Amino acid sequence: MRIGELSRQTGVAVPTIKYYVREGLLPAGRLTSPNQASYDDTHVRRLRLIRGLMDVGGLSVSAVREVLAAVDSPEESVHKVLGAAQEAITPPSTGEPEGLAEARRTVAEFVRRRGWRVDPDHVSAEAMAVALATFRGIGHGSFEEVLDDYAEACERIAAADLAFVGRNAEVDTLVERVVVGTVLGDAVLSAMRRLAHVDRSARRFDEGAGAASGGQGPEQVQEPGPGR
Structure with missing residues (x-):
């Protein structure tokens, strides 16, 4: 896939992808021409990992x-x-x-x-x-x-x-x-x-939490015991 498709699949902007490549976080794509590179599922996975670690x-x-x-x-x-x-x-x-x-x-x-x-x-x-x-x-x-x-x-x-x-x-x-x-x-x-x-x-x-939330109030709540 081209870098634009990689961007669409991952939600990461193209300039950000290029920045990650320059910083060594993301492997460069395989060159298909002097100005074009191809990316695959390994790049998608790595990008999602990078964003997860950051976000x-x-x-x-x-x-x-x-x-x-x-x-x-x-x-x-x-x-x-x-x-x-x-x-x-x-x-x-x-x-x-x-x-x-x-x-x-x-x-x-x-x-x-x-x-x-x-x-x-x-x-x-x-x-x-x-x-x-x-x-x-x-x-x-x-x-x-x-x-x-x-x-x-x-x-x-x-x-x-x-x-x-x-x-x-x-x-x-x-x-x-x-x-x-x-x-x-x-x-x-x-x-x-x-x-x-x-x-x-x-x-x-x-004391009013149960009534406010529509759930049980403290007087109704039982702490988990054996077998619960």
Whole structure:
């Protein structure tokens, strides 16, 4: 197909497609004449992946380049690719809140206590330490009381993520599924967490929620129990 058809199929403007080619995000088309190139379904798939990483995952062009480099390196182990994807999507910490050194020790001890096989210098460990130091700095250090509850939920989510990656995955798409699941899965998880907050808040605090929405009010709602 010509670049115009590629644009129509993906909804990506022609100048943007050319920009992605120049930036190395999208392979160039096969030249059919000095001024014409031909594109195929692999370009459609890659363009949709790029837009998903940017529009849903919120990644910059440089971060997308790093993620795609991981996608295009099937010789690497899945574990290393997952690490590369996480490095790309975790924004670098800006500044050092007061108490960061103590928060780093808290995170290291937390990881050790949970028995997680994680490098204490991992970028996400640093991000967690910055967040905890900030919590403490604004007087909400008691948030750490829920860390183990968070950890148990995250362990289940991580197990589900990796089970999905390995389910019916061909070898040549396994790496892509790891990366896409990491980036877009974060967006799904964040949105789902907010939805769950709205639901729990309505059940616990909003006595008029049931009447306003036409659903059950808190007095009618039963928390899920065994077998429910």
